[in-house]
Amino acid sequence: MKARKFALSLALALTVFSTTFASAATKQDVINALRRVGANSAIITMAENYLKTVSISEDKLDLVVQNINDVKALMDARGVTDVTKLSREDKEKVIAEIQDSARIVGLTAEIVTGKNGVRTVKLVNEKGKIVAVVAGNGKIMKKTGTANALGMAVGSLTAVAGLLALRKRK
Amino acid sequence: MSFMKRGVRHWTPLLLYALGLAILSYSFINMFFDRIVYLDLLFKKSKIESGVKSEKFKINGYLIDYPLWGDVIGKIEIKRLNISSVIYQGDDDEQLIKGVGHSFASLIPGEGGNCILAGHRDTVFRRLEGIRVGDEVVIYTTYGTYKYRVKNIKIVDKNDETVIVPSDKEMLTIYTCYPFNYIGAAPKRFVVTCDFVESTRDINLK
Numbered sequence: 068m069k070a071r072k073f074a075l076s077l078a079l080a081l082t083v084f085s086t087t088f089a090s091a092a093t094k095q096d097v098i099n100a101l102r103r104v105g106a107n108s109a110i111i112t113m114a115e116n117y118l119k120t121v122s123i124s125e126d127k128l129d130l131v132v133q134n135i136n137d138v139k140a141l142m143d144a145r146g147v148t149d150v151t152k153l154s155r156e157d158k159e160k161v162i163a164e165i166q167d168s169a170r171i172v173g174l175t176a177e178i179v180t181g182k183n184g185v186r187t188v189k190l191v192n193e194k195g196k197i198v199a200v201v202a203g204n205g206k207i208m209k210k211t212g213t214a215n216a217l218g219m220a221v222g223s224l225t226a227v228a229g230l231l232a233l234r235k236r237k
Numbered sequence: 238m239s240f241m242k243r244g245v246r247h248w249t250p251l252l253l254y255a256l257g258l259a260i261l262s263y264s265f266i267n268m269f270f271d272r273i274v275y276l277d278l279l280f281k282k283s284k285i286e287s288g289v290k291s292e293k294f295k296i297n298g299y300l301i302d303y304p305l306w307g308d309v310i311g312k313i314e315i316k317r318l319n320i321s322s323v324i325y326q327g328d329d330d331e332q333l334i335k336g337v338g339h340s341f342a343s344l345i346p347g348e349g350g351n352c353i354l355a356g357h358r359d360t361v362f363r364r365l366e367g368i369r370v371g372d373e374v375v376i377y378t379t380y381g382t383y384k385y386r387v388k389n390i391k392i393v394d395k396n397d398e399t400v401i402v403p404s405d406k407e408m409l410t411i412y413t414c415y416p417f418n419y420i421g422a423a424p425k426r427f428v429v430t431c432d433f434v435e436s437t438r439d440i441n442l443k
Contacts, residue, residue: 108403109342116341119294119303197306199341200329207342207401208426209328211357211414219264220420226257232250 092129094118100135109207113199130171134164296347299380310339311378322361346376346383351404354411362413374431381438385409385431393426400428407433
């Protein structure tokens with residue numbers, strides 16, 4: 068009888084402990100999951116920086132970790148270590164996981180494809196405010212010059228060409 | 238000569254001239270308004286504003302609201318070059334048109350890593366080409382003042398990001414497009430890396 072009671076208590080304790088342990092994801096778990104899936108340092112730092120600004124429940128963090136783990140499982144099934152090497156169809160699945168993870172933490176992920184084919188993810192909160200912009204290729208450096216000088220050069224040349232043609236016509 | 242041929246010959250030079258003036262005017266007005274926004278912010282008294290946040294972050298002994306995208310982080314000053322600009326969290330067009338943008342993929346001053354800042358070569362960083370090794374760069378924030386000294390200046394291809402990698406020690410990286418007077422999308426980047434010198438708890442937002 069005593070042995071049976073002890074076994075029952077032990078089983079109960081193990082169940083509670085494992086359940087708690089399994090669902091108690093932390094912000095660090097999210098970062099670790101991103102590392103496992105091969106996210107580059109830029110994306111990891113962005114995730115860390117965003118997580119510094121918000122409180123998210125462990126349940127929600129757990130769901131996000133599960134989504135990232137799903138992406139890892141997909142990559143493992145396809146035998147790739149770089150998410151960009153996935154097929155178009157699989158990339159759409161990854162995008163779906165990203166959008167679901169964003170929704171879980173109260174954000175909307177807007178995927179925009181640039182002229183060079185690079186996808187950018189804009190994360191927007193419920194107030195419509197951008198909280199992060201992530202380049203799909205993980206690039207950090209931006210274009211830091213305006214096209215005004217080019218416009219003025221093209222405009223000047225065009226105007227001069229027109230003026231010369233007008234004079235020649237006379 | 239047919240009517241169509243006469244029409245084309247008659248109107249083409251005029252259209253070219255008008256189109257050229259239109260493009261020239263648009264670019265000039267665009268540049269003018271960019272300068273207005275930039276100068277307006279430059280002469281305004283900078284103040285750190287924080288929106289509604291839900292978690293505090295400890296840095297330099299202060300508990301702060303970690304800056305969200307679009308928030309003001311502080312102010313950068315390079316006295317010798319007369320460069321002074323507000324630093325915004327984020328480096329999208331919106332932030333870069335207003336001032337210096339902080340890459341969200343990097344740490345803010347005081348976090349003990351690489352702080353990466355970007356600015357337009359024809360506005361906030363138009364004098365950056367004159368920077369020299371040894372120049373002092375100061376960043377003012379609500380949680381302290383951070384001083385750096387220029388260690389290295391490099392010109393790299395626009396796709397070369399080996400110069401802006403994370404660091405486990407406090408440092409600052411500033412970059413802009415290069416050449417400074419290039420017409421069109423500049424093919425290179427002018428990258429300045431700075432060593433950390435000291436920080437104080439002074440908050441000196443001029």
